[in-house]
Amino acid sequence: xxxxxxxxxxxxxxxxxxxAVANPHGPLGLEQLAAAVAAHREHxxxxxxxxxxxxxxxxxxxxxxxxxxLAAAASETGTPPISAxxxxxxxxxxxxxxxxxx
Amino acid sequence: MVxxxxxxxxxxxxxxxxxxxxxxxFVPSQDxxxxxxxxxxxxxxxxxxLGRLFRGATAYPRGRGxxxxxxxxxxxxxxxxxIVFSYVSGExxxxxxxxxxxxxxxxMGRQANQGEIGVVIDGKYYGITEYVEE
Numbered sequence: 001x002x003x004x005x006x007x008x009x010x011x012x013x014x015x016x017x018x019x020a021v022a023n024p025h026g027p028l029g030l031e032q033l034a035a036a037v038a039a040h041r042e043h044x045x046x047x048x049x050x051x052x053x054x055x056x057x058x059x060x061x062x063x064x065x066x067x068x069x070l071a072a073a074a075s076e077t078g079t080p081p082i083s084a085x086x087x088x089x090x091x092x093x094x095x096x097x098x099x100x101x102x
Numbered sequence: 103m104v105x106x107x108x109x110x111x112x113x114x115x116x117x118x119x120x121x122x123x124x125x126x127x128f129v130p131s132q133d134x135x136x137x138x139x140x141x142x143x144x145x146x147x148x149x150x151x152l153g154r155l156f157r158g159a160t161a162y163p164r165g166r167g168x169x170x171x172x173x174x175x176x177x178x179x180x181x182x183x184x185i186v187f188s189y190v191s192g193e194x195x196x197x198x199x200x201x202x203x204x205x206x207x208x209x210m211g212r213q214a215n216q217g218e219i220g221v222v223i224d225g226k227y228y229g230i231t232e233y234v235e236e
Contacts, residue, residue, distance in 0.1 A: 001123075001192050002200075004226060010200035011221060012208070013228035021225060024124065030162055030185050033126060037220055037227055038181070072235050081205060083232040 012083060014054070059088075123190045125152070126222040127207070128183040129161075133215035144210050145184050151206040152188040155199045159188040195223075208233040 008016050024033035059067075067084040074082050082090075129145045132138050145161050152159035162185040203221075211219045212233040219230040 002195055002197065006197060007200060007223055007226075008228060010197040011204050011228050011230055012232055012234075013221070014218075014231045015227075015229045017227040017229070019222065019225050019227055024126070024222075024225070027162065030126065030187065033222060034128065034183065034185055037128065037222065068235050081201060081208070081234040083208075083234045085232050 012081075012086065123192065123195050123224050124187060124222075125156070125190055125195075126185060126187045127152075128220045129186055129210070130214065130216055130219075131182040131184075134217040135215065137215075139214045141184060144214060145186060147206055147210065148186045151203055152186065155202055156188045156190045156194050159186055161186045204230070205234070 002010070004016060007013075019033065019036045021029070021033045021036050024030055064084060067087050071082050071084045071087045074087070127148050129141060129148055130139065131141050149159050149161055207219045207221065207230055210216065211230060212235075217231065221228045221230065
């Protein structure tokens with residue numbers, strides 16, 4: 001079975017929220033699940049996972065377009081698709097790792 | 103005569119196999135601007151993807167929901183999502199299958215102008231807000 005983190009990465013999910021619906025099977029269970037999801041989306045949309053933060057940064061349009069092109073190229077190689085934002089985050093994280101080791 | 107209690111799951115053979123996961127996807131009815139989308143088309147796309155990846159899926163109309171779009175000043179959007187669900191065996195729930203599912207959901211998120219696409223797997227909600235370019 002995949003772990004929560006493996007599922008999050010494969011789906012490129014920006015947040016993971018445990019739902020307090022014990023047995024969401026059958027029509028009533030699914031309605032209960034839908035209600036729990038709707039309530040959560042109403043109250044706390046867009047929260048990042050607790051171990052990550054999301055911050056807006058300014059980039060030149062050309063830079064963003066290059067990131068999109070690189071992400072699209074990377075997604076064509078048979079690996080799981082990656083978004084421009086995820087690629088930007090990966091580049092920044094790698095740069096910081098390299099900078100810390102020199 | 104006193105009848106013995108019974109286990110309906112045993113009689114109907116309805117218990118889920120060990121290792122089965124429940125995937126639930128919410129197909130929205132409108133975009134983040136409140137405009138109606140072609141929901142039937144996207145329900146069919148999600149059904150097709152789940153059927154191909156996991157052998158089967160069911161669409162369950164119509165729930166009701168609400169979605170607060172903070173990027174648009176916290177406006178509340180009333181939703182009538184269609185719930186699409188699939189029971190998935192443990193060996194079918196792979197990163198490759200989820201990556202393929204993500205491609206469909208990403209396309210729906212981008213083309214149908216969604217703030218977030220919601221997927222529930224085994225009681226956990228995965229919110230997808232970034233969509234890849236094709």
